Amino acid sequence: MTKKAALVAAFLFALPVTAAAAPRSFAPLTAEPALQVAPSGMTYGVLPDPAQPTAAISLWYRAPAAGFEGPPLPGLSRLAALTVAASTPITGTPLARLVQSGGGRFSVAAYPESVAITILVSPEHVKAVVRAVTTDYFAPVTDATGFALAQRDVAEDAIYRSYDPPDAVEEALQSALFRDGPFHDGTLVEPKTIAALTLDQVRAYAERAFRPANAILILTGNVDPSAIDDAATRDGALPSAEALVNQTPAPAGPPVQHTANVEGTGFGWAGPAISDEASATALDFTADALFAPKTGIVQRALGTLNAEVTGKFVTYHDPGLFLVTISGADAKAALPVVQRAIAQAATPMNATAFASARAGFEYRLLTDLETPAELADTFGWYAVEGNFAYAPASSRYFHVAAELTPQAVARTVARYLTASPAVVTLVRARPAATPKPS
Numbered sequence: 356m357t358k359k360a361a362l363v364a365a366f367l368f369a370l371p372v373t374a375a376a377a378p379r380s381f382a383p384l385t386a387e388p389a390l391q392v393a394p395s396g397m398t399y400g401v402l403p404d405p406a407q408p409t410a411a412i413s414l415w416y417r418a419p420a421a422g423f424e425g426p427p428l429p430g431l432s433r434l435a436a437l438t439v440a441a442s443t444p445i446t447g448t449p450l451a452r453l454v455q456s457g458g459g460r461f462s463v464a465a466y467p468e469s470v471a472i473t474i475l476v477s478p479e480h481v482k483a484v485v486r487a488v489t490t491d492y493f494a495p496v497t498d499a500t501g502f503a504l505a506q507r508d509v510a511e512d513a514i515y516r517s518y519d520p521p522d523a524v525e526e527a528l529q530s531a532l533f534r535d536g537p538f539h540d541g542t543l544v545e546p547k548t549i550a551a552l553t554l555d556q557v558r559a560y561a562e563r564a565f566r567p568a569n570a571i572l573i574l575t576g577n578v579d580p581s582a583i584d585d586a587a588t589r590d591g592a593l594p595s596a597e598a599l600v601n602q603t604p605a606p607a608g609p610p611v612q613h614t615a616n617v618e619g620t621g622f623g624w625a626g627p628a629i630s631d632e633a634s635a636t637a638l639d640f641t642a643d644a645l646f647a648p649k650t651g652i653v654q655r656a657l658g659t660l661n662a663e664v665t666g667k668f669v670t671y672h673d674p675g676l677f678l679v680t681i682s683g684a685d686a687k688a689a690l691p692v693v694q695r696a697i698a699q700a701a702t703p704m705n706a707t708a709f710a711s712a713r714a715g716f717e718y719r720l721l722t723d724l725e726t727p728a729e730l731a732d733t734f735g736w737y738a739v740e741g742n743f744a745y746a747p748a749s750s751r752y753f754h755v756a757a758e759l760t761p762q763a764v765a766r767t768v769a770r771y772l773t774a775s776p777a778v779v780t781l782v783r784a785r786p787a788a789t790p791k792p793s
Contacts, residue, residue, distance in 0.1 A: 388402050388748075388749060393567070393586065393587040393588065393589065396567050396568030396596070398596075398738065399572040399573070400573050401574045401582075402574070402734065403574075403575075403576075403577070403580060407577045408477070408577060409475055409476065409478070409576050409727055410475070410481045410575070410577050411473060411474070411475055412475075412481065412484055412485055412574055412731070413471060413573040413728075414572050414573075415470070415472075415571040415739045416432075416471075416569050416597075416739070417468065417569055417597045418468075418564035418569070419432065419537040420433070420465050420467050421540035421542075423563060423564075423597075428544075429540055429548065430509050430513065430544030430552075432542075432564065433512075433542070434506065435497070435557045436472055436561075437505035437508055437509065438497045438554075438557050439495045439497060439565065440461060440491070440501070440505075441500070441505055442497050442498040442500065442501030443496065443498060444491045445490075446490060449501065450491045454476065457483075457484070458476075458477065459474055459475055461474050467537040467540070469736075471739075473728060473731060473732065475727070481574070481579070481582045482579075482581075482582045489567075489589075492565045493566065495558075497558045499554060502554045509544070509549050513544050513546050514546060517543065517617070518616050518617055519617070520682035520683075520781070521680040524619040524621035524682070524781060526541045526543040527613055527781060528680075528777055528779050529678075531605065531611050531623075531779050532604055532605060534604075536600055536602045537600065537602070566594065568594055571738045572586065573738065575731045577727070599673075599740070605777070607776075612779075613779065613782070614783070615782070617682065618686070618783055619680055619682035620680070620686060620778070620779070620781075621680040621681065621779050621780075622777060622778045623678040623776055623777050624676070624771055624772055624774060624776050624777070625676060625771075626674055626675040627674065627767075627771065628672065628674055629670050629672055630742060632742075632752075633767075634767045634770075634771070635668070637767035637768070638668040638767060638768075639670070640713065640759060640764060641768055643715070643716040643719060644704075644715075644716065645697065645700060646665060647719060653693055656692050656696060657692055660683075662683040662685045662688070663680075663681070664693055665678075665680045666678070666680075671740055672740045700772070702765055703765040704761045704764070709760075709764075713759065716756070720747050720756075724748050730748055733748050
């Protein structure tokens with residue numbers, strides 16, 4: 356969806372929180388949320404909702420998935436975050452185990468230029484977990500036991516992701532769209548690469564990436580604002596945050612073919628930056644109108660074709676990405692259906708169809724913002740990408756969406772999606788021929 360799409364989400368411990376989250380009313384937040392900066396340099400925001408039975412604690416870092424310098428090492432950010440959580444800190448209890456003991460859920464999600472640690476807990480554990488997560492990551496301990504556990508988890512996740520067609524195609528598309536940098540390097544890694552990484556590499560990365568000045572801490576759900584006090588009042592004249600890199604798109608080239616564990620085709624375009632709110636929202640709307648499950652123009656046009664088609668606009672700092680994937684037995688037949696629908700999106704929709712599509716778009720946005728975890732995920736993403744106030748959970752985003760017109764959307768599509776896209780096809784490796792007996 357609009358806020359980002361889950362390029363990778365993985366779990367070291369995934370334990371159900373005892374109480375189910377209460378659904379929010381279908382309306383954006385009426386009060387505009389704000390971020391503050393602590394003496395240590397940590398940025399933080401608290402969005403309490405006492406009606407929720409649970410709380411989400413989400414710690415985000417601007418940190419390239421494949422490392423800061425030297426040869427790219429995809430998977431490094433997630434490996435480092437998991438190693439810290441599984442290692443024994445100065446407080447004596449590994450963070451993941453602490454969360455587990457309170458019936459909570461711990462997860463790490465790695466993206467090309469950021470990494471997020473998210474913890475779901477019951478309200479009575481919030482203050483202790485906030486203290487623990489900030490203590491453990493701001494002064495990271497990485498030991499051999501935690502490193503081994505994290506390596507196993509990252510390797511297993513890499514295998515799983517390599518067999519997911521949309522995930523694998525999106526990863527290849529991002530690499531094709533850029534010459535170098537975090538998007539080009541990606542997050543999908545081979546298990547042998549993870550096995551070759553050393554504890555020293557992980558430790559050096561953690562010490563640079565996880566410092567307080569580089570952190571954005573978001574609390575949502577049933578949280579008391581005082582839960583942030585300990586972390587927010589710590590001193591620490593530390594270096595400034597890592598800057599987000601403006602990526603340079605690669606020039607348009609011929610279609611690219613890669614050997615992979617799955618088959619699929621994709622095409623993608625570089626889109627507007629997160630600061631261009633009108634254009635980014637227009638492409639959010641376009642992706643939803645075309646590719647929303649069951650109701651999207653493309654999904655309905657596919658009819659009985661056996662094809663999985665996904666399309667999304669991912670709102671990044673600069674540029675955003677519009678990514679389309681096609682897989683399944685009838686992928687070849689689905690390709691012209693998708694291409695025709697995208698081309699037609701450069702022509703304004705009629706007023707009635709547009710009003711219906713926009714209502715569906717806003718409804719689906721709001722249904723993705725019902726739980727503390729979803730809110731923390733959305734606000735954390737937009738904060739780390741540099742435009743917190745524009746997050747779709749705030750009224751500002753919905754005001755921009757309300758200002759969309761068929762003509763404005765069509766102009767944005769014509770500007771960004773009529774240029775030649777990057778095209779990538781994944782094919783399975785052919786098995787080696789068996790020698791004929793002599």
